[in-house]
Amino acid sequence: MNMKRIKNCIAGCVVAICCTVAAMAIVSCSSEEEIVQVKSEKSYTLDEGENQLVVEIPCRRTWTITGATDWCVPTTTTGMGKTSISVQVTSNGGEENRTCTMQAVSDDTRHTIKITQYGAEVITLPVVFHVLYTDPSDSLQYIDAGHFADLLSVANDCYAGAFGGENLRVKLVLATETPTGETLAMPGVEYVQREEAEMNCAEFMYDNSGKYVKLLWDPNRYINIMCYPFSSDLDNENGVVMGISHFPYTHINNYLPGLTAISYSYLSLENLSYPYCVSLNSRYMYGEEMYYTLPHELGHYLGLFHVFSEDDDETMCIDSDYCDDTPSYNREDYLRYLTWASQNLPFESFLSEAFLREGCSGEQFRSVNAMDYNYGAQNQFTADQRTRVRHVLRHSPLLPTEHNGHIQRTTLHDGPLDLPIVTMK
Numbered sequence: 001m002n003m004k005r006i007k008n009c010i011a012g013c014v015v016a017i018c019c020t021v022a023a024m025a026i027v028s029c030s031s032e033e034e035i036v037q038v039k040s041e042k043s044y045t046l047d048e049g050e051n052q053l054v055v056e057i058p059c060r061r062t063w064t065i066t067g068a069t070d071w072c073v074p075t076t077t078t079g080m081g082k083t084s085i086s087v088q089v090t091s092n093g094g095e096e097n098r099t100c101t102m103q104a105v106s107d108d109t110r111h112t113i114k115i116t117q118y119g120a121e122v123i124t125l126p127v128v129f130h131v132l133y134t135d136p137s138d139s140l141q142y143i144d145a146g147h148f149a150d151l152l153s154v155a156n157d158c159y160a161g162a163f164g165g166e167n168l169r170v171k172l173v174l175a176t177e178t179p180t181g182e183t184l185a186m187p188g189v190e191y192v193q194r195e196e197a198e199m200n201c202a203e204f205m206y207d208n209s210g211k212y213v214k215l216l217w218d219p220n221r222y223i224n225i226m227c228y229p230f231s232s233d234l235d236n237e238n239g240v241v242m243g244i245s246h247f248p249y250t251h252i253n254n255y256l257p258g259l260t261a262i263s264y265s266y267l268s269l270e271n272l273s274y275p276y277c278v279s280l281n282s283r284y285m286y287g288e289e290m291y292y293t294l295p296h297e298l299g300h301y302l303g304l305f306h307v308f309s310e311d312d313d314e315t316m317c318i319d320s321d322y323c324d325d326t327p328s329y330n331r332e333d334y335l336r337y338l339t340w341a342s343q344n345l346p347f348e349s350f351l352s353e354a355f356l357r358e359g360c361s362g363e364q365f366r367s368v369n370a371m372d373y374n375y376g377a378q379n380q381f382t383a384d385q386r387t388r389v390r391h392v393l394r395h396s397p398l399l400p401t402e403h404n405g406h407i408q409r410t411t412l413h414d415g416p417l418d419l420p421i422v423t424m425k
């Protein structure tokens with residue numbers, strides 16, 4: 001075949017293809033039924049107590065939704081054009097996750113909406129108390145292992161709603177083995193002898209040099225609780241610092257208000273330069289207050305804020321914990337009143353007054369929430385707090401959950417990352 005013939009053949013083929021395209025276009029325009037539907041799918045997840053969801057409908061023409069179930073009902077089933085609609089979801093009282101698959105269908109689009117709602121299963125969290133000490137004969141450094149079991153038992157009662165309030169269905173358990181798989185002689189407790197025991201807790205928590213990371217066990221397998229005597233630098237007239245905790249991160253795709261958003265779905269121990277943990281002041285480990293300090297600090301670790309107004313402006317009273325069912329109050333006002341009451345009221349009256357708070361809208365209530373300070377029961381949680389905690393346990397990295405237990409190595413990032421550090425006392 002010479003060169004001229006080849007050129008002719010190519011030209012002939014091109015002409016033939018053009019004709020085919022033209023013929024198809026004519027057929028398509030003549031009959032609407034033959035428009036090829038574009039298929040797409042979008043998945044959504046909801047916590048067991050969440051009742052409303054907004055879903056996108058990407059159809060450009062008239063659409064119809066099918067596939068609703070008794071627990072998952074769209075507010076409308078027909079419409080026109082690209083829009084968003086609400087879906088009403090009833091709370092899932094069962095232990096298992098459940099899924100509802102709906103279709104939004106129009107002439108040119110077939111869009112699948114997959115809604116998965118988590119179940120109300122009990123989430124088990126292994127805990128390890130790291131006892132940092134210099135002198136084994138000092139009982140306020142070398143804390144008795146049995147005492148940690150007592151503290152954790154009371155914390156579990158708080159989280160289960162045993163004192164009133166909601167059951168968060170979270171079970172804290174003493175870890176039974178070390179990261180290398182050895183059985184722990186004393187479950188959930190590790191004693192670490194060091195050259196210095198007393199530390200400024202804020203300096204410890206914000207240390208980003210990497211030197212304290214070696215004290216941690218993999219946060220994707222354990223909640224690390226460091227116990228050491230806090231130096232008294234941070235104590236003031238309102239009291240001593242009993243504990244301090246880091247806050248969890250939230251992923252940008254499953255954002256939880258108030259938490260620091262990051263773009264990493266998974267983080268590992270090797271990504272940390274600071275000791276991501278809860279710290280407890282071992283000086284006060286045997287005091288009554290420690291029984292409600294532990295659930296409080298764990299509350300921060302699981303994404304909860306204080307229930308009182310934390311605006312810098314003392315005259316402001318705002319709800320700063322992202323939970324509608326926890327009444328807020330101005331703590332500065334409360335502390336001023338407390339000072340006055342302690343000087344002017346007989347002790348019995350002072351005590352009953354001290355348990356009361358004046359809410360931002362002037363209503364009076366008795367303090368029972370675990371995320372409060374000062375006088376109060378401090379042993380209860382609300383439904384909105386449960387929703388936050390369970391959201392964190394399902395979506396945040398660095399927590400000992402099933403979700404983080406299935407980390408895919410390919411999604412991990414090597415070496416320390418520059419992660420923002422957020423703490424609360």
Ligand SMILES: [Zn+2]
Nearest residue numbers: 296306424425
């Ligand atoms: Zn706190």
